[in-house]
Amino acid sequence: MATISPTNCQxxxxxxxxxLIAEVGLIGSPSAIVAGQATSLGHxxxxxxxxxxxxxxxxxxxxxxxxNAWLAVVQAYNTLLDGAAAAxxxxxxxxxxxxxxxxxxxxxxxxxxxxxxxxxxxxxxLVATLGAFLAFGNAVANLGQISVTGATTGTFAAGTSxxxxxxxxxxxxxxxxxxxxxxxxxxxxxxxxxxxxSGVLQTGQTATATMPNxxxxxxxxxxxxxxxGIAVTGISVTGGNSGDTLAIKSALLRTVGY
Numbered sequence: 001m002a003t004i005s006p007t008n009c010q011x012x013x014x015x016x017x018x019x020l021i022a023e024v025g026l027i028g029s030p031s032a033i034v035a036g037q038a039t040s041l042g043h044x045x046x047x048x049x050x051x052x053x054x055x056x057x058x059x060x061x062x063x064x065x066x067x068n069a070w071l072a073v074v075q076a077y078n079t080l081l082d083g084a085a086a087a088x089x090x091x092x093x094x095x096x097x098x099x100x101x102x103x104x105x106x107x108x109x110x111x112x113x114x115x116x117x118x119x120x121x122x123x124x125x126l127v128a129t130l131g132a133f134l135a136f137g138n139a140v141a142n143l144g145q146i147s148v149t150g151a152t153t154g155t156f157a158a159g160t161s162x163x164x165x166x167x168x169x170x171x172x173x174x175x176x177x178x179x180x181x182x183x184x185x186x187x188x189x190x191x192x193x194x195x196x197x198s199g200v201l202q203t204g205q206t207a208t209a210t211m212p213n214x215x216x217x218x219x220x221x222x223x224x225x226x227x228x229g230i231a232v233t234g235i236s237v238t239g240g241n242s243g244d245t246l247a248i249k250s251a252l253l254r255t256v257g258y
Contacts, residue, residue: 014256017110097127133195136253137162137169144232145247168228169250173209182241194229
C-alpha cells in the first residue's frame with residue numbers, strides 16, 4: 001500500500017477532530033435533551049386513550065433509558081477519545097508512523113486529534129505519541145499587552161500563554177483598547193517563545209506588526225513572517241500613541257471540518 005499523501009492525511013485527521021469537537025459540545029450540557037425526554041413521555045401520557053398509552057409507554061420509557069445511558073458515556077472526554085482509537089491506529093499505519101510523517105511534512109493537527117491519538121497510543125502500542133508541537137495551539141485573546149504611554153514607552157503586562165499541551169498558534173497584534181488608536185501608526189516589536197520544526201522550544205524570538213492610526217477596537221494585524229508561538233514575553237513600540245492598549249492574540253491555525 002502506498003503511503004498516504006500529506007493533503008489526505010491532514011483531511012482525515014481534521015475529519016476525526018471535527019467529530020470529537022461536536023461530541024465534546026455535548027459534555028456537561030444535556031439539559032435540553034433531558035427536558036425533551038419529559039416532553040416526549042408527556043405526549044404519550046396525553047394521548048387520551050388508555051389502551052394506546054399502555055401500548056406505547058414501555059417502549060418510550062426504554063427509549064429514554066437508552067438515551068440516558070448514551071448521555072452518561074459522552075460526559076467523559078476519554079470515552080469520546082476511545083471511539084477514535086481505530087481511526088488513529090489506521091492513520092499511524094498508513095503513514096508508517098504518524099508523528100514522523102507530520103514532522104517531515106510540516107503538518108499540525110487539531111488539538112482534539114492529538115488528544116485522541118495519544119490516548120490510543122497508550123492502548124494500542126502505536127509507533128510513537130505525538131509531541132505537543134505537532135498540534136496547533138488554541139485561541140487566546142491576550143498573550144500579553146502594552147499600555148502605551150509615549151512614542152517609545154509603555155507598560156508591558158504578561159497575559160495567558162497557549163495551552164502547554166499543544167504547539168504554536170498564529171499571532172496577531174490587536175487594538176485591545178475601548179476606542180480607536182491614536183493619530184500615529186504604531187510599530188510593535190514582539191518578543192515571543194515558539195517551538196521549532198523539531199519540537200525544540202526557542203525563546204526570545206522577535207517579530208513586528210504595524211497598527212494603523214485610527215484603528216477600531218479589535219482590529220488585528222498579523223505579525224511579520226506569519227509568526228506563530230506559544231507565549232509572549234515582551235512588547236515595545238515606536239510611533240506610539242499615549243493611551244493606546246495593544247495586545248497579542250493567538251488564533252486557530254485553521255477550522256477543521258468533516
